């Protein structure tokens with residue numbers, strides 16, 4: 001994890017940079033290590049809204065915890081203290097499925113509100129969700145994680161101007177992005193379901 005004042009492209013600065021992040025959890029019961037994240041690379045620009053989507057258990061929350069300095073990466077972290085200081089910057093918001101408990105209609109309204117607040121405050125946001133349309137609606141870029149071990153499979157740019165209204169979700173260009181992301185996730189979700197007892201599959 002490194003922080004940099006590097007200017008990239010159109011005068012934008014990198015706010016957070018994850019380089020080759022690997023995270024293993026030790027499992028005492030079986031005396032084995034579970035690789036939650038492997039070679040995760042991601043740069044988030046100053047003021048950018050970036051979402052992460054991926055199958056359940058692929059390491060999204062783990063990645064946010066690494067970014068937040070709550071747990072240390074097994075390898076790949078550079079300048080940890082600096083990264084920690086950066087994440088403490090209130091201009092960086094880390095949000096892990098904040099709307100998961102809301103009913104569908106309230107959730108839509110909250111998405112619109114969050115977007116309005118973000119437009120005014122221009123904070124850098126790293127946002128996790130299972131809902132592909134939520135990720136697209138909110139984000140500049142959607143990062144698609146692979147199944148475990150989590151890795152950046154692809155990053156999709158959302159080329160839709162702001163302000164965005166909820167109705168944009170009904171437009172063909174929005175559906176095209178949704179289809180592309182689902183295409184990337186589908187196989188990993190299916191193989192996860194195939195390898196998991198029904199009782200352990202979460203409902204969301």
Ligand SMILES: Nc1ncnc2c1ncn2[C@@H]1O[C@H](COP(=O)(O)OP(=O)(O)OP(=O)(O)O)[C@@H](O)[C@H]1O
Nearest residue numbers: 025026034036055056057058059060061062063148
């Ligand atoms: N403290 C821990 N000790 C051991 N294994 C863990 C721990 N926390 C998470 N794991 C395992 O690491 C993997 C990644 O978990 P994580 O919670 O980061 O995934 P996630 O993508 O956030 O999942 P979800 O979409 O269900 O929220 C999972 O297999 C999980 O069981």
Ligand SMILES: [Mg+2]
Nearest residue numbers: 060061062096
């Ligand atoms: Mg999670």
